């Protein structure tokens with residue numbers, strides 16, 4: 075299967091829309107996202123580009139996730155874990171199981187990398203706090 079054959083743009087739009095609707099309703103993550111994001115349509119469009127680049131190899135994404143997350147002062151491992159649990163729920167609810175499986179391989183690795191980068195920025199010299207493995211969430 076080519077990478078573009080894994081899923082359609084519509085599949086990705088559905089996943090991103092479902093996930094960020096859940097995020098915005100989440101008691102803990104919702105207020106953080108709503109504090110930092112003024113323009114939701116533009117955020118969702120950027121996230122569709124992000125996942126399209128990863129899952130379909132379209133190379134459309136032009137952002138910089140590491141500095142964007144390092145600029146969020148309130149990040150903690152529990153927040154990444156909560157993000158991953160919600161993302162897993164949105165993936166499980168999607169009709170394209172192959173796409174969801176791939177997204178769930180990639181998302182924990184990106185979360186780990188963003189959390190490591192955040193700690194290097196905000197906890198330099200302190201012991202690294204690991205994220206819990208996905209199976210334990």
Ligand code: HEM
Nearest residue numbers: 106107110120124137138139142149153154157181184185
């Ligand atoms: C604790 C968990 C997370 C929180 C609270 C969070 C929050 C945010 C917020 C508020 C923004 C917008 C920043 C801005 O435009 O000023 C953002 C951007 C973004 N997030 Fe997250 N995020 C989390 C985890 C993740 C993970 C695990 C991924 C990927 C798997 C991800 C992917 C992205 C991407 C691609 C952007 C756009 C970055 C850019 O503008 O270049 N986020 N996130």
